[in-house]
Amino acid sequence: MTSRFNALKADAHWQAVWEERRTFAADAASTKPRAYVLEMFPYPSGKIHMGHVRNYTMGDVLARYRRMTGHEVLHPMGWDAFGMPAENAAMEKGVHPGNWTRQNIATMKAQLKRLGFALDWTRELATCEPDYYGHEQALFLDLFAGGLVYRKESSVNWDPVDMTVLANEQVIDGRGWRSGAVVEKRKLNQWFLKITDFADELLDGLSSLDQWPDKVRLMQENWIGRSKGLTFRFDPVAPLTAPIEVYSTRPDTIFGASFVAIAADHPVAREVAARDTNAATFIERCKAGGTTAAELDTQEKLGFDTGYTVAHPFDAAWTLPVYIANFVLMEYGTGAVMGVPAHDQRDLDLARKYGLDVTRVVAEGDQTDAVFEGDTAYTGPGAIVNSRFLDGMDVEQAKAAVIARAEGEGWGKGSTVFRLRDWGVSRQRYWGTPIPIIHCDACGAVPVPKDQLPVVLPDDVSFAIPGNPLDRHPTWKYVPCPTCSGEAVRETDTLDTFVDSSWYFIRFASQPKDRPFDRAEAEKWLPVAQYIGGVEHAILHLLYARFWTRALKHIGQLDIAEPFAGLFTQGMVTHETYKSAEGLWLGPDDVEGGIEVSTGQPVTVGRVEKMSKSKKNTIDPEPIVDQYGADAVRWFMLSDSPPERDLPWSEAGIDGAWRFVQRLWRLVGSEDDAGEGENIALRKLSHRTTAGVAEAIEGLQFNKAVALLYTLANAVEKAAPSPDRRDAVATLLRLASPMVPHLAEEAWAASGQSGLVANAPWPTVDPAMLVDDEVTIAIQVNGKLRDTLMFAKGAPREEVEAAALASDKIARTLDGKPPRKVIVVPDRLVNIVA
RNA sequence: GCGGGCGUGGCGGAAUCGGUAGACGCUGCCGACUUAAAAUCGGUUUCCUGAUGGAGUGCGGGUUCGAGUCCCGCCGUCCGCACCA
Numbered sequence: 073m074t075s076r077f078n079a080l081k082a083d084a085h086w087q088a089v090w091e092e093r094r095t096f097a098a099d100a101a102s103t104k105p106r107a108y109v110l111e112m113f114p115y116p117s118g119k120i121h122m123g124h125v126r127n128y129t130m131g132d133v134l135a136r137y138r139r140m141t142g143h144e145v146l147h148p149m150g151w152d153a154f155g156m157p158a159e160n161a162a163m164e165k166g167v168h169p170g171n172w173t174r175q176n177i178a179t180m181k182a183q184l185k186r187l188g189f190a191l192d193w194t195r196e197l198a199t200c201e202p203d204y205y206g207h208e209q210a211l212f213l214d215l216f217a218g219g220l221v222y223r224k225e226s227s228v229n230w231d232p233v234d235m236t237v238l239a240n241e242q243v244i245d246g247r248g249w250r251s252g253a254v255v256e257k258r259k260l261n262q263w264f265l266k267i268t269d270f271a272d273e274l275l276d277g278l279s280s281l282d283q284w285p286d287k288v289r290l291m292q293e294n295w296i297g298r299s300k301g302l303t304f305r306f307d308p309v310a311p312l313t314a315p316i317e318v319y320s321t322r323p324d325t326i327f328g329a330s331f332v333a334i335a336a337d338h339p340v341a342r343e344v345a346a347r348d349t350n351a352a353t354f355i356e357r358c359k360a361g362g363t364t365a366a367e368l369d370t371q372e373k374l375g376f377d378t379g380y381t382v383a384h385p386f387d388a389a390w391t392l393p394v395y396i397a398n399f400v401l402m403e404y405g406t407g408a409v410m411g412v413p414a415h416d417q418r419d420l421d422l423a424r425k426y427g428l429d430v431t432r433v434v435a436e437g438d439q440t441d442a443v444f445e446g447d448t449a450y451t452g453p454g455a456i457v458n459s460r461f462l463d464g465m466d467v468e469q470a471k472a473a474v475i476a477r478a479e480g481e482g483w484g485k486g487s488t489v490f491r492l493r494d495w496g497v498s499r500q501r502y503w504g505t506p507i508p509i510i511h512c513d514a515c516g517a518v519p520v521p522k523d524q525l526p527v528v529l530p531d532d533v534s535f536a537i538p539g540n541p542l543d544r545h546p547t548w549k550y551v552p553c554p555t556c557s558g559e560a561v562r563e564t565d566t567l568d569t570f571v572d573s574s575w576y577f578i579r580f581a582s583q584p585k586d587r588p589f590d591r592a593e594a595e596k597w598l599p600v601a602q603y604i605g606g607v608e609h610a611i612l613h614l615l616y617a618r619f620w621t622r623a624l625k626h627i628g629q630l631d632i633a634e635p636f637a638g639l640f641t642q643g644m645v646t647h648e649t650y651k652s653a654e655g656l657w658l659g660p661d662d663v664e665g666g667i668e669v670s671t672g673q674p675v676t677v678g679r680v681e682k683m684s685k686s687k688k689n690t691i692d693p694e695p696i697v698d699q700y701g702a703d704a705v706r707w708f709m710l711s712d713s714p715p716e717r718d719l720p721w722s723e724a725g726i727d728g729a730w731r732f733v734q735r736l737w738r739l740v741g742s743e744d745d746a747g748e749g750e751n752i753a754l755r756k757l758s759h760r761t762t763a764g765v766a767e768a769i770e771g772l773q774f775n776k777a778v779a780l781l782y783t784l785a786n787a788v789e790k791a792a793p794s795p796d797r798r799d800a801v802a803t804l805l806r807l808a809s810p811m812v813p814h815l816a817e818e819a820w821a822a823s824g825q826s827g828l829v830a831n832a833p834w835p836t837v838d839p840a841m842l843v844d845d846e847v848t849i850a851i852q853v854n855g856k857l858r859d860t861l862m863f864a865k866g867a868p869r870e871e872v873e874a875a876a877l878a879s880d881k882i883a884r885t886l887d888g889k890p891p892r893k894v895i896v897v898p899d900r901l902v903n904i905v906a
Numbered sequence: 907g908c909g910g911g912c913g914u915g916g917c918g919g920a921a922u923c924g925g926u927a928g929a930c931g932c933u934g935c936c937g938a939c940u941u942a943a944a945a946u947c948g949g950u951u952u953c954c955u956g957a958u959g960g961a962g963u964g965c966g967g968g969u970u971c972g973a974g975u976c977c978c979g980c981c982g983u984c985c986g987c988a989c990c991a
Contacts, residue, residue, distance in 0.1 A: 290910065291986060299990075320991060333991090371989080399989040409991045417907085418989060491990055610986080712918045712931060720918070724932055731945095732931090738946090771922095779920070779930035786930090850926040855972040857926050895971050901925050905971050 077737035079701020082818040087188055089817070095830055096135075096190040100582075100593055102144035108597045109135040110577055110636075112605030112613070113150045116176035116198075117157055120183045122645035122683060123606070125693050126719060129709040130642060130774060131604045132189045136810035137769045139190070140834040146597050148580040149184065149191045151177050153200035154504045154569045160250070162503075162535040169503040170531065173200055183694060188702045188813055190830065195580050199572035200503070204579065206526025207588035208571065209508040211624070213519045218627035220266045223517060226496060230258035235539035237500050262498040263507060263565070267619045270626075271296055271490045274618055283638035285716075288610040295611050297491025302475050303406060304484025306332055306382035309391050316340060316382055316394065319405030319489055322415065323478070324470030327459035328433035330423060331411040332382055333375065333397035338407045341396045344378045351376055351396065358398040373421040374398045385483050386460070397422060405489050414444040415451055433459045434467065495616065497568040502533055502541045504566030512553035512560035521554050527562070540564055573613055574620035577603075577635060591630055598630075599637040602772075607641035614639070640772050643718040645709075647689040649678035659688040680720050691721050703812035704730040710774040710811055732782070733815055739788060740805055740819040747793025751800075754791050757784060758800040759841035765807045766834065774811075781808055803835045850901035851876045853885045869896045876902040 090096060111131040114124055128149075135147035151173075158169035165172075177198060184191070197204050215221050229238040233251035237260070248255055267274075275296045278289045301321035308315055316332055334341050336358040345352040354376040375395040384390035392410075399418050400409055413423035413430040423430050430444040435454040442458045444450075456462040462470045478484030498507065506527040508520040520527055530548045533541035542548060542564040553560035575588070581597035582589040617635050624630040650658040653673040662668055668675050683690040697705050708729035713719040761784040768777035784804050791797045802823075809816035809829045820829040844865055849872060851859040859881040863872055873894050876882060886906055893905040 287910065287986085294909070294987060297987095297990065301991080318991080322991080373989085397989095399991090401990070404990045406991095411991090416991070418991080489990080491987095607985085714919075717912095717918090722918090722932080725918085728932060734945095775919075775930085782930050848926075852926080852972070855925090855970095860926065893971065895925095897925060901972090903925080903971050 075738065075741070077701075077734055077815055077818070079703060079733070079814065080698070082814045083186070083188060083702045086814050086817040087185060089828070090188075090190070090830065091185075091193075093828075094194070095828060096145075096147065096192050097194050098146040098148075098192050098597075099144055100596065104142055104144040106146065106597055107135075107138040107143040107602075108146045108577075108581065108600045109138065109602050110146075110148065110580070110600045110604070112603070112609060113152050113573070113576060114180065115152045115155060115157070116173055116180055118176050118179070120180050120693060122691055122693055122721060124184075125187065125705060126645050126709045126715075127604060127606070127642055128184065128187070128189055129706045130640070130715055130772065131602070132191075132706075133710065133769060133774060133777075133810040134602055134604075134772065136190050136813065136830065137766075137834070139830065140806070140810070140832065141766075142833065145190075146195075146581065147189075147191055148195040149189070149193065150196055150576060150580065151180075151198040151200075152569065152573050152576075153177065153198040154205075154566075154572055156501065156503070158503045159501060159535065166535075168531070170200065173198075173503075183697075186694075186697055186702060187706065190813070195583060197576065197579055197583070199505075199569070199576065202526040202528050203585075204576075205505040205572070206528075207579065208505050208567070208575070209520070209525050209527060210522055211575065211588050212567070212571075213508055213522065213525075214627055214629065215265065215623055216519055218623070220269065220623055220626070221263060222266065223261055223263050225259050226262050226264075227257045228260050228262065228496075230256045230260075232256055233538065235500075237498075260498070260500075262496045263509075263563075264494040264496050265619070265623075267495045267616075268490060268492055270619055270622050271298065271492050272488075273622055274492075274615065277618065277622075277634055281634060281637075281639070284636075285639065285641055288607070288614065288639060288641060291610045292615055295492065295615065298488060299490075300486070300488050302471075302478055302484050303487040303489075304385060304478050306385065306392070306410070307388070307483075309381045309383055312340070312380040312382065312394070314340075316408050317406045318408045318410050319487065320410055322412065322467075322471070323474040323484075324456060324459075324462065324465075324467050325412040325415050325433050326384075326386065326410065326474055327462065328412040328414050328431045329384065329392060329410040330413060330429040330431065331375075331393050331395050331419075333395045333400050333409050333411050333419075333422070334378075335400040335402040335407040336396055336398065337402045338396070338400075340378070340380070340394065344380075344396070351378065354396060358396070371398070373418055373425065375422050375426055377426070385478065385481075393428070395422070395426075403493070404491070413449065415449055417449040417451075420447065420449040431458060433457060433462075495568075495619070497571055498565040499568055500540045500543070500564075501566055502529070502535075504569060505572060506542070507563040507565050507567055509563040510551055510554060510560045511563060512556060512558060514558055515553055515555040515560075517563075518553060518555050518560070524554070542566070570612060570616045571620075574616045575624075577617070578621075578624075578630070589630075595631060598632045599635050602638040602640065603636040604640045604642060604772075606644075610641065640715070642715050643713065644682045645691075645721055646680045646718045647683050647691060647721045648680050649687050649689045651676045651678060657686070657688040660691065662688075680718075682718075683721070696726065700726055700730045701733070701814070703815050704733045707732060707778070707811055711778045712775055714775050715772055732785075733812060735789075736785060736804075736808060736812065737815060737819065739785060740801055740823065742801075747795070747797065749792075749794050751791055751794045751796035754787055754794075754800050755796045756841050756844070757787050758796075758803045759837050762803060762807060762835045763837045763842060766837075769810070778811070781811075805829070806832055806835050847899045849876075849899065851879060851882055852901060852903040853882060853906055855903060858882055858885050863899075865899055867899075869898065872896055872898075872902055876904065 109131055111127050135145050138145045153173050158173050161167055161172045162169045231238050231248035231251050231253055233253040238248055275298055278292055299321050301319055302323040303319045305315040305317050336355045345355050375397045378394045378396060380394040381391040382394060411419040413420040414432045415434055431442050432444040433456060435457045436450045440457045453467055456465045456470045462473060475486040506529060508527045510518045510520060512518055530545055549562040549564055551560055551562055577600055578589050578594050582593035584590050621632055621635040650663045652658050652668050652675055658675055663675050666674055708726050761780050764780045765777045788800050805816055805819055816829045846862055847865050848860050849863055850857055851861060859879045861875055873896055889906045891904045891906050895903040
């Protein structure tokens with residue numbers, strides 16, 4: 073064995089061996105217990121970044137560990153390959169989105185292979201290829217047939233320069249993120265998926281996901297936003313003709329209502345605006361209001377008195393004015409609310425501004441006065457007051473009572489309202505899955521017959537002018553209607569790329585040529601045992617994938633309720649930031665020892681932040697892997713920081729990881745002479761470490777696994793040669809092999825072992841070796857540590873207590889005072905209360 | 907504004923059940939080896955004190971024989987949502 077581990081040589085060698093032997097191909101016919109380990113597949117943007125390296129290293133350690141513990145592991149990789157950056161590249165550089173994307177995939181695939189991930193490349197897929205998106209089109213049509221897809225006119229963010237729809241996230245301060253143009257609201261016919269049909273299921277299903285972070289479950293819960301209340305009617309008072317329907321979660325406060333407020337685009341508001349220019353002006357003003365957080369916070373609550381009144385449901389003689397209000401949203405509930413100023417802050421702001429009544433109906437402590445003072449609404453619990461038949465009830469009783477009366481008298485109904493909206497999936501873009509629909513004047517929207525799938529994207533498109541190239545393609549969209557054979561046109565919108573990622577994990581599990589997946593085969597692997605990715609997907613991707621899976625269950629294609637049994641959201645890789653004397657961002661290579669290399673000027677060291685191109689604090693993994701080898705990079709990615717937290721990249725850190733790899737190599741190479749005698753302590757440590765590392769990996773606590781491996785390595789280094797030491801080294805190598813697989817294979821082969829360490833079993837743990845027969849017991853006086861004493865494990869209380877009291881240090885501390893009480897915790901400590 | 911997380915040495919962090927705070931790593935310092943350097947190895951590294959000893963887990967209280975851990979009240983910081991009736 074040579075003294076220096078040649079990572080570059082070993083990496084290439086073992087990567088080739090694994091590939092040639094198809095070591096990591098998942099066997100669908102295996103009888104072993106299965107484990108599906110999946111990391112969120114990457115968007116092929118160009119090169120991999122440190123975030124990918126960290127994400128995939130974590131998944132890889134788990135996948136390799138599961139193999140060692142006797143599982144048939146499915147650990148696939150693919151490409152989320154549709155999306156805007158490809159079209160931007162096409163516009164900026166004149167390359168075809170497909171060529172750009174496939175080139176990036178080739179580059180990134182080589183980079184991933186260079187890191188030695190135990191991936192089943194035989195199942196690789198890219199969502200931009202017809203043999204993926206064609207099946208997606210089939211699934212879309214199945215959902216369409218199942219009544220889960222519909223088309224409706226809806227308002228979208230339209231960028232007039234790029235001539236495309238923007239997602240909300242792509243609108244920054246009212247302008248398109250790319251063009252900088254002021255974004256318009258435009259009405260377009262859009263395809264929607266009925267995710268709201270599953271709102272209850274998606275919400276209730278969260279409680280079954282006990283291996284998900286609470287944070288993500290809570291975020292989804294808030295996003296779905298279920299609320300229960302009463303939807304009810306205020307009858308019109310002439311000249312108003314139609315009733316106004318409102319939704320309230322606080323029907324208990326109905327006797328505190330002093331107005332009804334409607335949204336600016338409520339039908340009644342439009343009707344008023346049609347004959348009253350002041351109203352029309354007010355509505356325009358509402359729409360112009362910003363929607364950023366800061367603006368909403370400071371925006372004044374504005375109202376416009378329509379002059380109309382409505383009757384209180386419990387008292388026809390009691391009329392309430394109808395206001396148009398800038399804080400009422402047409403998209404939520406019924407677009408109208410009852411204003412109860414004493415118990416809702418916005419209502420109170422409006423009432424104070426326009427001098428409306430403010431009546432207390434919930435007692436605040438002993439305050440029961442009907443006249444509500446002050447400018448802070450009371451939203452807490454209390455007895456209902458000033459409310460006729462509700463008086464004396466608590467809030468919950470009163471809610472139930474009002475709902476019961478409303479339902480009994482027929483003017484309202486207890487109802488559940490969600491914040492969640494249906495999922496609009498139409499995108500006016502080229503680089504996405506074509507929506508498999510044909511529009512015919514005679515027959516309407518007709519699904520493309522399945523035998524005509526896939527609807528393939530045309531390659532001959534131009535990005536010279538803005539807009540959707542599919543729409544202006546000379547021939548592509550003109551097809552005969554599948555139903556009547558008359559002239560018809562294809563849908564030229566493509567699907568949101570989140571659709572692509574909503575079922576890729578199913579296709580990984582089963583990839584028949586003629587259909588999206590084989591149900592029985594997919595169900596063998598699913599659900600994904602452990603899914604790992606960034607928290608930025610906590611809502612959209614994970615919610616859409618959960619919905620898609622349930623939708624497939626609903627139409628009888630797959631009997632899986634939740635796609636991801638375990639979820640882990642890993643932290644980011646961060647780095648210090650630097651600014652030059654002129655205040656410009658500098659990269660790590662521009663700085664040495666706090667000095668800007670090119671100018672000799674001192675630099676300002678800024679916060680440690682997420683690596684980003686704009687702040688120039690990125691580290692490209694490729695040269696790092698070339699310099700240190702894959703194992704050192706992997707080891708560093710797992711060390712120190714808990715995986716859910718951010719990992720600060722540092723030169724010293726990667727150097728340290730490299731030193732450990734070399735140290736491990738020397739250690740496994742030092743086992744030439746046999747040595748004599750036993751080393752029970754080392755043998756025990758070896759078993760304890762085996763159990764500890766297993767527990768840490770299963771809990772995805774890689775930093776702890778790393779610390780345990782260091783401890784064992786330190787102990788082995790200090791131990792004299794012996795058969796126990798030899799065993800400990802062999803154990804150490806296997807325990808470290810999921811983290812540093814290349815070194816492990818190299819050492820495994822060098823030590824004359826047959827086969828691959830990748831196929832070796834995890835070392836067995838002898839439970840007897842986990843038990844210590846001697847324990848150190850802490851001796852405290854009044855809770856302060858004064859001494860420690862060694863005892864045989866399980867020593868009787870009396871013996872321990874006597875020895876503790878006999879200790880010199882204790883006697884000195886007690887200073888002759890008699891102990892009042894002695895607490896003995898077996899095998900742990902003695903606390904003497906004096 | 908609402909919801910949630912986090913706060914422990916110079917740094918990343920460990921202590922997951924209320925029981926010896928600071929494991930493990932990084933950095934720094936001292937030393938060995940070397941003509942020298944690199945590499946490697948040994949020691950040391952929470953603070954105050956020469957030592958014995960004392961203090962110490964964001965701050966202030968509390969419960970307990972005993973609190974980083976539990977409870978109450980603050981402060982700071984990060985994240986998510988955002989006029990959701």
